[in-house]
Amino acid sequence: MTKDFDFVIAGGGVAGAVTAALLARQGRRVALVDHKRPNPLDPKSEFDPRVVAISPGARNVLMAAGVWPNVPADRIGPYARMVVHADGGRVEFSASQHGLEHLGWIVEIPALQAAAWAFLDNETDVALLAPAGVTAFETRRNRLQLDIDPGDPLRTKLLIAADGARSRLREQADIEADLWHYNQHALVSHITTQQANPGIAWQRFTEPGPLALLPLADGRSSIVWSQPAECAQALRDMDEADFLEELNDHQDAPFGPATACTRRYTLPLVRRQSRQLVSGRLALLGDAARTVHPLAGQGLNLGLMDAAALAEVLTDWQGEEDPASALARYERWRLSAGTLIAGGIHAINEITAGNPLGRRAAAIGFGAASALWPLRQLFVERACALDSDSPRLARSVP
Ligand SMILES: Cc1cc2nc3c(=O)[nH]c(=O)nc-3n(C[C@H](O)[C@H](O)[C@H](O)COP(=O)(O)OP(=O)(O)OC[C@H]3O[C@@H](n4cnc5c(N)ncnc54)[C@H](O)[C@@H]3O)c2cc1C
Known part of the structure; x- marks a missing residue:
């Protein structure tokens, strides 16, 4: 019917x-x-x-x-x-x-x-x-x-x-x-920082592309880092310690460096x-x-x-x-x-x-x-x- x-x-x-x-x-x-x-x-x-x-x-x-x-x-x-x-x-x-x-x-x-x-x-x-x-x-x-x-x-x-x-x-x-293919991928993950994010949306236009740290309800930050596709994929696949070092080289948010991250994903933009x-x-x-x-x-x-x-x-x-x-x-x-x-x-x-x-x-x-x-x-x-x-x-x- x-x-x-x-x-x-x-x-x-x-x-x-x-x-x-x-x-x-x-x-x-x-x-x-x-x-x-x-x-x-x-x-x-x-x-x-x-x-x-x-x-x-x-x-x-x-x-x-x-x-x-x-x-x-x-x-x-x-x-x-x-x-x-x-x-x-x-x-x-x-x-x-x-x-x-x-x-x-x-x-x-x-x-x-x-x-x-x-x-x-x-x-x-x-x-x-x-x-x-x-x-x-x-x-x-x-x-x-x-x-x-x-x-x-x-x-x-x-x-x-x-x-x-x-x-x-x-x-x-x-x-x-x-359609515009950016040849960029967004790398996303949730990070723990030295202090809890107190409710600041922080963004930097880094050399490879824009990086955002966004406050999650539990004090961690969600990151979105847009990069040329091959760089984003390399960051996704490297060891956590190397990734955190790379990330901290590009961010100086007032809640301190990242100390841990969840699984990283990349999405084409x-x-x-x-x-x-x-x-x-x-x-x-x-x-x-x-x-x-x-x-x-x-x-x-x-x-x-x-x-x-x-x-x-x-x-x-x-x-x-x-x-x-x-x-x-x-x-x-x-x-x-x-x-x-x-x-x-x-x-x-x-x-x-x-x-x-x-x-x-x-x-x-x-x-x-x-x-x-x-x-x-x-x-x-x-x-x-x-x-x-x-x-x-x-x-x-x-
Ligand atoms: C890295 C990244 C960060 C982002 N950050 C933000 C942000 O901070 N703020 C913001 O506002 N946006 C952000 N966005 C964008 C946001 O995620 C999307 O705009 C939004 O999720 C799209 O929602 P939608 O309901 O239009 O589509 P979708 O979530 O794609 O939903 C489409 C639905 O249609 C269904 N469907 C498909 N075909 C059919 C069919 N023939 N019949 C029935 N059902 C069908 C699918 O199953 C699906 O459930 C971001 C995107 C990315 C990639």
Whole structure:
């Protein structure tokens, strides 16, 4: 039997699951489809290597979606200070100077995803279909007909593709994406330092690429060190003692040198930008819409802004109306916001990685930025997703 939904969301990563929660809160009938049902978070489990920095605006969206309260407090690493260095130049941001309690929170992706699915489990208007995938879709009058494997076909008014960076639905809709291969890999690990990280997000533009130390809830720091692929792989494979020596040669965070690390992983870095975010009754969001270099910790934050923006443009949409004008607004809004942020991040990486003159220029820029108050304020508002271009849900504390 074919079931009817207002929205079907393909992809129950954090971006897709939060979109499902926001739309369910509008009283819509939603189906969320994913290849894998995420495991509930085991409170005793070791911290997952995949962590993200969540901005204040993104946290507001997670609150509005009912997801944030399900993340255990002992898995959330708040930070009220951010320090960025490049070749002698340094800029420091402190939350209180900008009227904020925190500048962000470091959280594991599986903890966020489990929290979102736990919320959705209690929503009667949401069908969670997992393990299953959307394998094909076609337009039939004012509905889309979807093939689900395994499972019965579904009918929906709108299909939301949140199926990640290599989105199959984006391909099936013939939406092109521009790719930039950085020939860089991000090396990630959790490190113990001489003193506990007191809540500082610390970043240095090192010779091989940007290095970030981000505070975990237990006082350790999560590192993300972007490097040419072969250097990152060599760092991953060397002895722990040699790796720590190399790391400590490049970092002088105020909480001291690293004394131990967890298993190291490397991930290839690719910037992707979909040329369209909408095709008929299909909308892309999250990594399916774009991926960005991790140096500014913005990827998932952009995905959560997509979720809030889509929910906002659809607030007054009556299901029987043509959604074209609401979707066109979503596409204009999120293409321009995403391109601006992704372009800025891309430029910083291109200027600074492997380029001493570029790092010197960045240092001068940081010095100037730190002295110019309106510029700092603008930067903080934008990075925190609290500026006037951010969706309403991001700007209002629930
Ligand atoms: C090293 C590194 C550091 C990062 N740091 C940060 C940070 O500090 N802050 C930040 O905001 N971002 C950061 N990011 C980016 C962030 O991790 C991603 O943007 C985010 O996790 C993407 O979430 P998503 O839900 O869009 O996609 P995904 O997490 O990829 O989820 C996609 C889901 O779709 C499912 N799926 C796929 N195909 C189908 C189908 N046909 N049908 C149904 N389901 C399907 C998959 O099973 C998966 O669950 C970082 C990234 C990297 C690599």
